[in-house]
Amino acid sequence: MSYEKEKQVAIDAAIAAAKLCQQVRQAIPAAMEKTDKSPVTVADYGSQALICKAIGDMFGDDPIVAEEDAADLSTSEMAPQLAKVTDYVKELVPEATPEAVKSWIDRGNGEVAPRYWTLDPIDGTKGFLRQDQYAVALALVESGQVKVGVLACPAMPLENGECGILYVAVRGEGAFMAPLAGGDLQPIRVADIGDAANLRFVESVESGHGDQSRQSAVAKAVGITADSLRMDSQAKYGAVASGQAVLYLRLPSPKSPNYREKIWDHAAGTIVVEEAGGRITDMHGKPLDFSIGAKFANNQGVVVSNGTIHEKVLEALA
Numbered sequence: 001m002s003y004e005k006e007k008q009v010a011i012d013a014a015i016a017a018a019k020l021c022q023q024v025r026q027a028i029p030a031a032m033e034k035t036d037k038s039p040v041t042v043a044d045y046g047s048q049a050l051i052c053k054a055i056g057d058m059f060g061d062d063p064i065v066a067e068e069d070a071a072d073l074s075t076s077e078m079a080p081q082l083a084k085v086t087d088y089v090k091e092l093v094p095e096a097t098p099e100a101v102k103s104w105i106d107r108g109n110g111e112v113a114p115r116y117w118t119l120d121p122i123d124g125t126k127g128f129l130r131q132d133q134y135a136v137a138l139a140l141v142e143s144g145q146v147k148v149g150v151l152a153c154p155a156m157p158l159e160n161g162e163c164g165i166l167y168v169a170v171r172g173e174g175a176f177m178a179p180l181a182g183g184d185l186q187p188i189r190v191a192d193i194g195d196a197a198n199l200r201f202v203e204s205v206e207s208g209h210g211d212q213s214r215q216s217a218v219a220k221a222v223g224i225t226a227d228s229l230r231m232d233s234q235a236k237y238g239a240v241a242s243g244q245a246v247l248y249l250r251l252p253s254p255k256s257p258n259y260r261e262k263i264w265d266h267a268a269g270t271i272v273v274e275e276a277g278g279r280i281t282d283m284h285g286k287p288l289d290f291s292i293g294a295k296f297a298n299n300q301g302v303v304v305s306n307g308t309i310h311e312k313v314l315e316a317l318a
């Protein structure tokens with residue numbers, strides 16, 4: 001099946017959302033705290049509203065499983081924040097009202113189904129707040145397999161010194177990147193193992209999102225001696241897909257050993273890497289299971305590689 005329409009709607013929505021995020025970021029955004037103590041900003045809500053509206057308008061029957069929830073924005077003390085979100089959304093959707101914005105955000109409360117979208121309106125909110133990397137990550141999943149993935153990474157550097165990369169993949173059609181500001185999609189490939197300069201691995205910036213000492217031990221065991229490239233968000237998948245790194249390790253943090261990864265933190269990134277020739281499994285070599293729910297209840301840790309080193313990495317982990 002061709003996913004031409006899905007791909008185009010996803011690209012347009014992600015680009016619009018990334019624009020909103022960059023506008024918020026120029027104003028040095030403040031963070032609000034969610035009940036799990038993690039940060040969220042008006043940009044996370046604005047991005048989710050824009051994208052869920054776009055998907056809902058074009059594919060009204062498709063559920064969307066997204067990170068944020070408008071319930072936190074619905075109290076009277078949050079009214080000023082909701083007004084701010086609405087103002088940003090209005091710049092791109094003039095008919096936006098606070099009520100409409102909340103209802104668009106809540107389109108993201110869908111459940112995993114035979115066909116669904118999953119959205120992280122800002123992946124790497126901590127990176128967004130630090131003026132580092134972040135990504136708008138949107139994917140379409142059918143029968144448990146990611147079919148379309150779009151990653152908009154406004155802070156990823158291009159060769160010409162400018163910033164902003166869009167990564168796009170459709171199952172069976174390859175992976176591509178383009179300047180986020182506009183330009184043709186160019187095919188990308190993972191790095192070859194013989195390419196010693198690219199023997200780098202990527203990992204999270206936040207030490208609590210992984211096990212950095214085990215990650216560097218595993219990288220060393222497969223011959224990667226250079227220091228890791230630390231990067232927030234699914235931009236790490238973009239780095240592997242385009243050959244800047246051969247490995248992304250995300251092993252359970254000793255601080256939260258029972259944490260289960262969320263589907264929106266990986267869906268778009270995984271198809272971009274797979275279509276660029278790479279491989280993804282959990283730390284035990286099992287495929288990530290996108291068919292059960294918002295959390296990967298049956299997977300632990302994530303290993304993303306250029307493919308050729310994957311078995312060696314799994315052996316080092318075993």
Ligand SMILES: Nc1ncnc2c1ncn2[C@@H]1O[C@H](COP(=O)(O)OS(=O)(=O)O)[C@@H](OP(=O)(O)O)[C@H]1O
Nearest residue numbers: 122123124125204205206208209231232233256259
């Ligand atoms: N304990 C633990 N272990 C693993 N992952 C966790 C954990 N806690 C949170 N999260 C999720 O991490 C998402 C951000 O991941 P990053 O790789 O961007 O982390 S980092 O900012 O580079 O450190 C972040 O996504 P966003 O909330 O979209 O930013 C969280 O979903």
Ligand SMILES: [Mg+2]
Nearest residue numbers: 038039067125
């Ligand atoms: Mg979050």
Ligand SMILES: [Mg+2]
Nearest residue numbers: 120123124265
């Ligand atoms: Mg995330």
Ligand SMILES: [Mg+2]
Nearest residue numbers: 067120122123
């Ligand atoms: Mg997020």
